[in-house]
Amino acid sequence: MIDLTSNRLCFRQLDKPQDILIANAKFVITPNGPSEKTSIFVSDRKIVAVGEKSEIERRYTKPEVIIDASNSLVIPGFVNNHSHIAMALLRGFAEDLPLFNWLRDKIWPIEAKLKPWQIEVGAILGSTEALLSGTTTINTNYIYDPEASEATAVEFTGMRGLISHGIFDWTEEKSLRLTQDLAENHHGKDDGRIRIATSPHSAYSCNPELLKKIHALKDKLNEKYGRKYPVLSTIHASESSAEVEEIKAKYGVDAKRGVINYLQSVGFLDSQTICAHSIHLTEDDYKAYTSTKASLASCPISNLKVGVGVADLPRALSEGITVSLGTDGPASNNTLDMFETMKMASLLAKGVKGDTTQLTSRQAFTLATEGGAHSLRQENEIGRLAVGYRADIVLLDLSSISAMPFYDPYSYLTFAARSGDVSDVLVDGRILVSNRKIQSVDVEKLRERVSAAVSEIITQI
Ligand SMILES: [Zn+2]
Structure with missing residues (x-):
């Protein structure tokens, strides 16, 4: 029985996107760099003007909401x-294990027992x-x-999301069907805020034929839903x-020239493919990346924690x-x-290379905003505060202790800012966080649901 009614009590009705004036920001990070004493006007989900306060106020006289940003740094959302x-529900569940033991002995067995309502609770959290x-x-x-x-969780909380269902050899038939359902039910929802992807877990948990099938499914879904x-x-x-x-042992295939090269050889890679991690790259892997224009999503903290190494981001860049x-x-x-x-990401590049000029604070910030936007093929929609872009905007409170003194916005953002400095968050012209409080979720109800979900997990271990 799916206990959904209780989950839905966590959600507060999303407001309609509003006309919002972000007034007189101390700094706005624009595509050309930091701009002082700048205002932004948002209407119909998008940024319609960025400029000097009096000019913006003269042109746009009827905002529904005014956010005073005079002591804020305003940035594009990450x-x-x-x-x-959804793995927020498994935070701290299994620690200090090698990657394969962590997955096979702990994570995959408990995931097989999770119920949809628990997954939704984890995703709301x-x-x-x-x-x-x-x-x-x-x-x-x-x-x-x-x-x-x-x-459903991302849809209700108001975030922008690319959502996918993990596919493995042992779930093939069901997973391919569920991926089709996911596309049919969610792709493009709320003016494109929710989009979907196909998602084979890895080249060592999906055989080459399955990888080909998934690629063909992506093409089919693009024909049907991807216009x-x-x-x-x-x-x-x-x-x-x-x-x-692993690939050799399981499938008898030689992937010695590298996993990215192997993915290219089975026809899986193209400019719509996002490869997570990419730590142990060969020269052929770099060529596979550049010839297919696939993109790389690096997760430096997780990589260190499961002890698998450090991606060479300076080389990839x-x-x-x-x-x-x-x-x-x-x-x-x-x-x-x-x-x-x-x-x-920045510290590892500097430390591993022994070169402090590698991956500067500004570059790290660019990867976390524009890099992600490019990879998601939304480079003309998100990742920048510019006219015509979606109003996905974050305000940081510069009266925070970590913002004093304030010499350089990028240095602050990458090396000193704390997540608690975030005061306001807009997605698609909706205010989802206001004065450090989430607007779209009832946190007390969420606390109850997390408790209920975890008490079942504990009995299943
Ligand atoms: Zn992952």
């Missing part, structure tokens, strides 16, 4: 380009955490059910150095690969905090 937000820390777009894949899933918003694909690839041996950042699921991070992720 794009978390690889996660499993994950969305809430992400929004409160300034993430406006999430690329998340988990277990889909038409009644309750990450898709306005493309259906993408996402996969974990080259996360662990053991993947090549120098090859012209589209690079973005993600947190991965909260069971292997254990947060959805993109500030931590930007900082870690």
Whole structure:
């Protein structure tokens, strides 16, 4: 029995997108860099003007809401380009294990027992955490059910999402059907705020024939549903150095030239493919990336935590690969905090290369915003504060202790800002976080539902 009525009590009705004046911001991060004393006007889900306060107020006289930003830094919302937000429910569930043991002995067995209502609760928790820390777009894949899933949670909390259902050898038939259902029920919803992807888990858990079938399914879904918003694909690839041996042992296929090269050889990669992790890349893998224009979503904190290594982002960037950042699921991070992720990505590049000029604070911020937007093929819609872009906007409170003193916005954002500095968050012209409080979720009800979900998990261990 799916206990959905209680879950739905967590949701507050989403407002209609409003005409909003973000007035007189101390700084706005524009595509050309920081701009002082700047206002933004939002209407019909989009940014319609960015400029000097008096000029904006003269042109747009009837805002429904005015947000005083005189002590704020205003930035485009973060794009978390690889996660499993429902795993917020498994935060701290299994620790200190090697990746394959962590997955096979702990995570996959408990996931097989999770019910759709529990997954939805985890995803509401994950969305809430992400929004409160300034993430406006999430690329998340988990277990889909038409009644309750990450898709329903993201839809109700008001976030922007690319949602997918993880496919494995042992779930093939059911998973392909569920992916079709997901596309039919959710792709393009709310003016394109919700989009979907096909999602084979990895090259070591999907055989080559299945990878081909999934690619063909993506093409079919694009023909049917993808005219306005493309259906993408996402996969974990080259996360662990053991993947090549796994592929050989399970499928008898030689992937010695690299996992990305192997994915290209089976016809899985194209410019709509997002590969998470990509740590152990060969020269052929770099060529596969550049020739197919597939994009890379790096999750530095999760990679360190499960002990699989460090992706070479400076090299990937120098090859012209589209690079973005993600947190991965909260069971292997254990947060959805993109500030931590930007900082870690930058520090690792500097530390591993022994070169402080690598991955500057500004570059890390660009990966977390524009990089994700490019990877999601939404580079003309999100990731920037510019006229015509969706109003996915985050305000940070510069009276926070971590913002004092304030010499440089990018240095603050990547190295000093805390998620608690986020005061207001808009997605598609809706105010989802106001004065550090989530507007679309009843947090007390959510607390009750998390408790109910976890008490069942504990009995299932
Ligand atoms: Zn993952």
